[in-house]
Amino acid sequence: MVVVPEFLIRRVYKKGSLKKIENGASLDLKNVLGPGFISGFNYVKINEIVFEPKDVKFITAGQELAGDSVSEANPVAFRLNQEGTLVMQGKDCVVEGKNKIVIEVMNPEAGKVQLTVEDIA
Amino acid sequence: MEITFDKHSLIIDGKRVFIKSGAFHYFRTPGYEMALDRFAKMKSGGYNTVDIYFNWNYHSKNPGEYDFNGIKDVRKVLQAASEVGLYVIARPGPFINGEVNAGGLPFWLLKMEDVIPRNRIGTEYHYSEKYMQYIEEWYDNIIPIIKEFDNVILFQIENEYATDTMEEDYMRQLYKMAREKGITCPIFHNDAYFAGLWADVVDIYALDLYPYINPNQNWKQDNFCFDTLDNVEEIFRGAKENSPGFIAEMQSGWFDKWDGSGYRHIREALGDEHINIMTKTALSQGVTLFNHYMAVGGTSWDNLACDEVYTSYEFTAPIDEFGIPQSNFFKAKAINYFLDSFDFTNTDAIPFEFNQENIYTKLRHDNINDCDWLFVRNMNSETVELDLQKTIKLKPYDMKICPVNLKLKGCEIEFSDVEIFARLYDKNEEVIFMIADKEANIYLKDQGIISGDKKDYDNLTFEKNGKKTQFVFLTKRLADRSWLLKDKLIFNADYVLPNGAAALERNTEIAYYDLKHKFAKKYCVVNEFNDYAKPEIIKDFLIDFCSPEIDTHYNYKNWKKIGEKTDSLSCGLYDEFIWYKAKIPNNLEEITLSARHLFAVYINGKEILNRNSYKIEKLQEIPETISIPLDKNILSRDVNELTILVQNLGFDKGFSGDTNSPRGLVTFETNPKIPVEFYVCEKLAIERGDTRESENPYLTKITVNFDIDFKDDVFFAKYLSLENFWYRRATIFLNGVKIGRYIKRTHVQDKFYLINEFLKPHNTLEIIIWEKDRNIKSPWGFKSDMKNVIIQIGTQKMYQLFK
Numbered sequence: 027m028v029v030v031p032e033f034l035i036r037r038v039y040k041k042g043s044l045k046k047i048e049n050g051a052s053l054d055l056k057n058v059l060g061p062g063f064i065s066g067f068n069y070v071k072i073n074e075i076v077f078e079p080k081d082v083k084f085i086t087a088g089q090e091l092a093g094d095s096v097s098e099a100n101p102v103a104f105r106l107n108q109e110g111t112l113v114m115q116g117k118d119c120v121v122e123g124k125n126k127i128v129i130e131v132m133n134p135e136a137g138k139v140q141l142t143v144e145d146i147a
Numbered sequence: 148m149e150i151t152f153d154k155h156s157l158i159i160d161g162k163r164v165f166i167k168s169g170a171f172h173y174f175r176t177p178g179y180e181m182a183l184d185r186f187a188k189m190k191s192g193g194y195n196t197v198d199i200y201f202n203w204n205y206h207s208k209n210p211g212e213y214d215f216n217g218i219k220d221v222r223k224v225l226q227a228a229s230e231v232g233l234y235v236i237a238r239p240g241p242f243i244n245g246e247v248n249a250g251g252l253p254f255w256l257l258k259m260e261d262v263i264p265r266n267r268i269g270t271e272y273h274y275s276e277k278y279m280q281y282i283e284e285w286y287d288n289i290i291p292i293i294k295e296f297d298n299v300i301l302f303q304i305e306n307e308y309a310t311d312t313m314e315e316d317y318m319r320q321l322y323k324m325a326r327e328k329g330i331t332c333p334i335f336h337n338d339a340y341f342a343g344l345w346a347d348v349v350d351i352y353a354l355d356l357y358p359y360i361n362p363n364q365n366w367k368q369d370n371f372c373f374d375t376l377d378n379v380e381e382i383f384r385g386a387k388e389n390s391p392g393f394i395a396e397m398q399s400g401w402f403d404k405w406d407g408s409g410y411r412h413i414r415e416a417l418g419d420e421h422i423n424i425m426t427k428t429a430l431s432q433g434v435t436l437f438n439h440y441m442a443v444g445g446t447s448w449d450n451l452a453c454d455e456v457y458t459s460y461e462f463t464a465p466i467d468e469f470g471i472p473q474s475n476f477f478k479a480k481a482i483n484y485f486l487d488s489f490d491f492t493n494t495d496a497i498p499f500e501f502n503q504e505n506i507y508t509k510l511r512h513d514n515i516n517d518c519d520w521l522f523v524r525n526m527n528s529e530t531v532e533l534d535l536q537k538t539i540k541l542k543p544y545d546m547k548i549c550p551v552n553l554k555l556k557g558c559e560i561e562f563s564d565v566e567i568f569a570r571l572y573d574k575n576e577e578v579i580f581m582i583a584d585k586e587a588n589i590y591l592k593d594q595g596i597i598s599g600d601k602k603d604y605d606n607l608t609f610e611k612n613g614k615k616t617q618f619v620f621l622t623k624r625l626a627d628r629s630w631l632l633k634d635k636l637i638f639n640a641d642y643v644l645p646n647g648a649a650a651l652e653r654n655t656e657i658a659y660y661d662l663k664h665k666f667a668k669k670y671c672v673v674n675e676f677n678d679y680a681k682p683e684i685i686k687d688f689l690i691d692f693c694s695p696e697i698d699t700h701y702n703y704k705n706w707k708k709i710g711e712k713t714d715s716l717s718c719g720l721y722d723e724f725i726w727y728k729a730k731i732p733n734n735l736e737e738i739t740l741s742a743r744h745l746f747a748v749y750i751n752g753k754e755i756l757n758r759n760s761y762k763i764e765k766l767q768e769i770p771e772t773i774s775i776p777l778d779k780n781i782l783s784r785d786v787n788e789l790t791i792l793v794q795n796l797g798f799d800k801g802f803s804g805d806t807n808s809p810r811g812l813v814t815f816e817t818n819p820k821i822p823v824e825f826y827v828c829e830k831l832a833i834e835r836g837d838t839r840e841s842e843n844p845y846l847t848k849i850t851v852n853f854d855i856d857f858k859d860d861v862f863f864a865k866y867l868s869l870e871n872f873w874y875r876r877a878t879i880f881l882n883g884v885k886i887g888r889y890i891k892r893t894h895v896q897d898k899f900y901l902i903n904e905f906l907k908p909h910n911t912l913e914i915i916i917w918e919k920d921r922n923i924k925s926p927w928g929f930k931s932d933m934k935n936v937i938i939q940i941g942t943q944k945m946y947q948l949f950k
Contacts, residue, residue, distance in 0.1 A: 031270045032311040034340055060341060061358070061374040106374035135360050137767060137803070 034059060035141045040109075044072075044127065044145040046120035050081075052113045053127065053145070063101035066132035067093035070112060073126055075119035086110030101134065120147045148297045150332045152351060156391050156435040156492035157333075159234075159300065163492035165435050166300070167483050168196035168236055169442020170396070172245060174205045175460050176445045178904035179223040181470070184862070185443045186231040187644045188466050191630055192476055193483025196300070197228050198395075198438045200251070201239035201293075203285050205451070207253045213288045218904060221289075225296045231645055235296065236395075236438060238303040239289045241265075241282045242801060246402055246456045247447075250306075250801035254721035256281055257798070257807040264806050265308065266317045272310040279320060290328040301436075302330045303395065307339035307355060307802065318348045337395035341375055343386035352387040353395035353436075354379070358425070360401060362408045362416065367544055370505060370526035373428060377507060380432040380496060392434035398425055399439035399475065400463035404455050405761065405796070405893050414463040419478040420544040422465070424524060426482050427546045431509035431522035435492050439479060444468035446900050448886045450723050453800035454744065455763070457896050458887040468900050469864035469943045472642050477627040481568055481582070484631045485548065488570035488579070490515045501535065508535070510551075519551035521562075530586075539564040540586040552592075555579070557616030558609035559592040565599035568621060569631045571662055576615045578662065580629070580636065583620040604666075619660075635661040641946055650862060650946035657949070671949045682868055682941025685851050690933050692926065693832055693915060694846035695839050696726050697790050699752045703728045706826035713825055715795060715811030722829035723878075723888075725811045727791040729825045733782040737818040741772040743810045745794040745876065745890075747917075750781050752788070752843050754920035759892070761796060768799070768808060789823075791815075794876075794917075796888075831878065831915060834885075844918070844926040847933065851912040853940055864943040865901040867912065871937035872897065875922070880913040881905045901940070914938070 043054035051072055067084065070077045082093030086108060096102050104110065112129070119125075129141045149160055156163045169189055173182055186197060201221060206213050215221055228235050242265050243251035252264055256278075263275035293299055304321040322334055333350040346352040356379070358372035366372050375382070383392045399422050403410050422439070429437050444461040446468055452458065461468040465476030492515065499510035499521070507524040523539065524546040525531050532540050536551060541564075550567070553560040556577050564587040568580040581589070585600035597607060601620035608617045621629060621638075629636055630643040638658040640649035649657050651671050659667045695701055706728065709718050715725055731738075731750075740748070744761040747754055755775055762769040781787075795810040817823060832838070833848065855865070867879060869889055879887035879899055887899035901912075916933075923929045 030340065031309040031313070033313065034309070034342055061371045063369075103369065103371065105371045106378070134364075 030059065030136055030139060032142070035139060036143055039127070039141055039143045039145070041143075041145060044120065044125055044147045046147050047113070049118060050113065050115035051120045052111055054109060054111050056109045057104045057106055059106075061106045062104055063134055064096060064104050064131050065098045065101040065134045067096055068130035068132065068138070070114050071128040072114065072119040073121060075117050077114040077116065081114060081116045083113040083115070084110055085113065098132070098134065122147070148300070150300050152333060152391050154389050154391060155433075155494075157300065163490070164195070165486050165490070165492050166196050166234070166437065167194050167486060168198045168234075168436070168438035169194045169399070169465070170198040170200070170438060170440040171443045172200060172441070172445045172460070173221065173224040174202045174247070174451060175447060176443060177218040177448070177902065179220070179227055181902075181904050182224045183227040183231065184470055185466060186227050186233055188470070188472060188642060189442055190231045190233055190645045191632070191643050192465070192472070192480040193487060193631065194233065194442060196234040196236060196438070197442070198236040198440070199224065199228075199238060200243040200245050201237065201289050202243060202245070202247055202251045203239070203241055204247065204249055204251050204253045206288070207255070207285070210255050211284070215292065221292055222295065225292070225299075229296055229298050233298065235299045236301045236303070237293045237299050238306070239286070239293070240306060241285055242306050242308070244306050244800050244802050246453050246460065246800055248450055248453050249798040249806040250453070252801070252806055254716070254798070255719075258716040258719070264801065265305075267310055270309070270311045272312050272314045272317075274314070274316065279317075282321070283324060286324050286328055290325065290330060294329050300332050301351070302332055302334050304334060304336055304349070307337055309340060309344055313344070315348055318345050322348055335393065335395065341379070341382050343382065346386040346390075351390045351393055352383065353393035354382065355396035355440075356394055356425075357396070357398040357401070359398060359417065359421065362401065362403070362413050366416070366421065367526070367528070373424065373507075376425065376428050376432070379429070379434065383433075391436060392429075392432060393436040394429055394434055395438055396440035397429060397437045399465060399479065400441060400444075402456055402460060402462050403895060405457055405890070405895065407895055409895055410459065410461045410463055414473070417463055417475070418544075419474050422475045423478050423482070424544070424546050426479065427522060427548055428507070428524065430491065430548065431511065433494060433496060433511065439465065442466060446886065446902055448884065448902060450721070450797070450885075452797045454761070454768075454797040455800060457890075457893070458899060459896050469866070470862070471864065471944050474627070481566075481626060484569040485567050487631065488567055489513070494520070501533075503531075503533065506531065506533065516553065518553040521549040521551055523547050523549065536562045537564070537588070537590055555616040556614035557611045558594055561590040561592045563587070563589040565589050565597075568626050568629070569636060571634060571636065571660070573662055575613065576617075576662055578617045578619055578660070580619050580621055580626075582626050583622050589618070635659060644948070646950070648948040648950045650948050652944070652946055669949075671947075673947045676945050676947075679942035679945050682939035685853070685938045685940060687851075688938070689850040690930050691848045691850070692841040692844050692846070693838075693848040694792075694843060695832055695837060695841040696728070696792070696828070697749045697752055697843045697845055698841050699788050701728070701788075703826045703828065706828040709825050709827050713812040713815055714809040716807060716809065718811065718827050720811065720827055720829040723795055723885075724829060724831050725793045725795065726828045727789075727793070727812055727825050728827075729789045729823045730786050731782070731789050731817065731823060732821070733779070733785055733787060735777050735782060735817050735819070735821070737774050737776050739772060739774040739814075739816045739818070740791070741770060741813045742791070742793045743813060744796045746812075747792050747845070748775060749790040749792075749845070750787055751783060753781075754845060755781055757919045759890070768804060770813075772814065833880070833913065833915070842926075844923050844929045845920070847916045847918065847929070849914040849916065849933070849936065849938065851914070851938060851940075853910050853912065855906050855908055855910060857908065860948045861945060862948060863945040864903065865906070866941055866943050867899045867901055868939040868941055869897045869899070870939065873936070874916045874918055876917045878915045878917070880915070882907060882910055
């Protein structure tokens with residue numbers, strides 16, 4: 027079970043940030059919940075396309091991190107009000123109109139944290 | 148008492164009051180005497196309020212039954228707070244978390260049809276009429292007691308509550324219920340997500356703040372953990388415009404878990420710095436109500452603990468589980484005394500620009516004392532020199548509150564980074580006790596600079612217009628041992644009580660100071676305490692096998708017969724230990740079962756499996772199902788006796804999991820599949836008064852007798868040490884009361900508080916060992932080896948009280 031209610035998690039997603047890029051997508055996050063760590067990217071799903079951690083990049087605080095390099099042993103700090111961009115590559119996934127986005131990350135204290143939103147590219 | 152509030156503070160009978168509160172669990176520190184002792188220490192440490200959770204589960208073992216007698220008499224707890232002069236923050240849930248079993252919800256409630264605990268499944272809202280009816284019953288029982296005490300100043304509904312959709316009817320109904328039942332003080336809720344949750348439902352918005360919740364985290368290195376606290380004033384203002392800054396749970400320690408890193412580690416990791424930073428940063432953000440969670444550690448005796456935590460709920464609190472003030476208590480005391488020295492209830496943040504890495508600053512104007520206070524924090528790993536109003540040096544992970552343009556009776560402080568400890572004053576005279584610091588200075592207007600490089604009791608006096616200000620310096624060591632009691636300071640005591648009694652561990656010259664009599668000294672000779680630092684090894688004890696339930700031909704016909712569902716809620720058995728007995732034929736090839744948490748399976752009096760299935764990963768309970776192959780050697784008779792003993796370490800506390808997750812024997816199947824008729828019973832044999840010695844050695848009882856010499860003027864705390872114990876699991880009973888559970892593998896606790904409330908002049912300690920078959924060579928050999936077991940009883944601390 028997720029500790030943090032969904033409606034609070036959804037606030038982390040920056041509405042209107044979904045962009046179609048060549049062979050993938052990008053979107054922006056802002057930590058409005060509280061300071062903490064991301065200890066793993068489980069997956070990002072845009073519509074029915076699933077991106078494994080290896081296909082995800084997280085760009086934050088001047089760093090570009092491969093999704094599969096983030097782990098419990100190598101967590102990434104995500105401070106209050108810190109912003110970051112998730113870049114997914116390898117498959118076209120963004121459609122015109124409404125897109126369904128699911129992002130699942132791990133947090134050392136809360137466990138699995140899943141963000142589900144809809145956005146228009 | 149009339150309690151109102153505005154955006155600055157709580158106002159009690161027309162007077163602004165700064166609420167310096169600490170959390171205390173009466174159920175973990177049982178009895179009036181222990182409550183009185185801990186409250187007295189809190190009061191002497193400058194707290195003016197105690198925060199009390201009321202634990203529904205503790206008082207209601209069966210539907211409609213409420214027990215407020217003996218050690219469960221909450222009137223006596225509230226009376227103790229009143230006698231000592233503490234206000235009370237009442238938190239009767241219904242859900243309280245607090246790492247208690249089922250989060251404080253009664254076990255019987257969890258299995259009720261149509262009851263959805265907390266109106267929530269996962270994080271989805273599901274309103275349950277039946278649940279609300281039972282809450283009404285709880286409120287009908289607890290609120291009349293709370294109402295009897297006019298020192299109750301705040302009342303909380305629910306605890307850290309949120310759902311995905313945030314429907315308001317549950318919380319609004321709780322608020323309405325409390326009001327209808329006569330609660331007149333302001334009502335609040337503690338938002339664990341600092342997102343302004345329920346601000347519109349309650350009178351005062353409050354939140355919880357725990358920047359350090361992962362003992363593997365280095366908070367000094369990852370100092371951004373204070374990001375929320377550093378911006379909390381903005382959160383308060385955004386949530387509720389006309390409500391004072393209230394941190395309903397402000398971290399002063401943290402709890403340890405089974406398989407955790409141990410309280411010693413957490414205490415070392417937090418040090419004194421953490422509580423100093425937490426509290427001073429909160430002040431810098433205009434907070435005027437804080438509650439150190441916890442102020443007093445406790446013990447999860449009997450079945451109090453949720454599955455996550457072991458017996459000690461020490462919490463690295465300022466007053467530890469044994470009732471001993473720790474170094475973070477001295478730090479909290481210094482801040483509390485400072486808040487008693489200058490009224491801090493009406494301040495406003497004013498712009499102050501200073502940017503340097505890992506340095507936090509905040510300036511506030513004090514509308515009452517007409518001065519400013521500069522807050523400075525250094526999160527660098529080395530001392531820094533900062534060019535602020537003056538140049539100041541700040542040690543690593545230190546934080547100071549510096550007065551700016553503070554007008555005193557005989558002089559004016561332009562700026563000081565020598566910290567104020569306490570102040571005694573009357574109309575024409577004041578004595579300000581300062582903490583000596585050789586790197587710091589007091590800058591006086593027109594009167595030069597006073598160095599903080601001073602010895603104990605060094606002093607300087609300034610006079611102006613017939614009024615006098617005297618600065619008296621105390622080294623930090625003496626300040627830790629100095630105690631402010633209304634109009635008097637007592638120096639050099641280990642602690643004092645509000646009645647002026649000084650507690651001393653050894654011969655000491657204590658000193659007193661008040662404005663009228665000035666300094667006085669008294670030499671106190673402590674009676675010869677035995678060398679209590681060394682625990683006594685117990686040589687004389689009895690050993691008995693004590694699990695007759697496992698023996699063949701045990702008569703269990705008067706046990707409860709159950710249906711297909713075998714888990715503890717379905718059986719209506721909620722104790723830590725549950726026994727299952729059944730008869731099984733000899734043609735079974737396998738049994739498959741799942742049980743929580745520790746369990747063993749015996750067939751015809753012989754163990755075939757003994758397992759600890761407790762596993763939590765990423766806050767999720769990991770279920771485990773095990774198959775045990777059977778053969779003719781095991782099923783040696785036509786009809787075989789099956790015995791299963793399950794130890795439930797507690798129900799989920801309900802923060803991230805469900806309180807009604809199954810316990811006991813969760814599933815049981817045979818191959819080939821046949822119906823099995825189980826009979827069940829709870830508690831260990833000795834708890835049920837069955838003291839027969841068993842043939843089997845799986846549960847063995849060690850009985851120790853010891854005496855205590857009680858004296859009116861001596862405070863002591865005793866413990867049982869199993870430091871050199873080589874058995875796997877044990878349950879400890881003191882005079883028939885279960886006071887501890889030991890699991891060797893976890894390495895987390897081998898020292899158990901012999902809770903004062905349960906001690907008598909002549910005591911019996913029973914330690915029930917639950918061992919694995921493979922560690923028992925033979926019953927006779929096992930008993931013989933056991934004679935060499937090392938059990939120690941020691942004294943944690945002993946103080947003589949001098950009036």
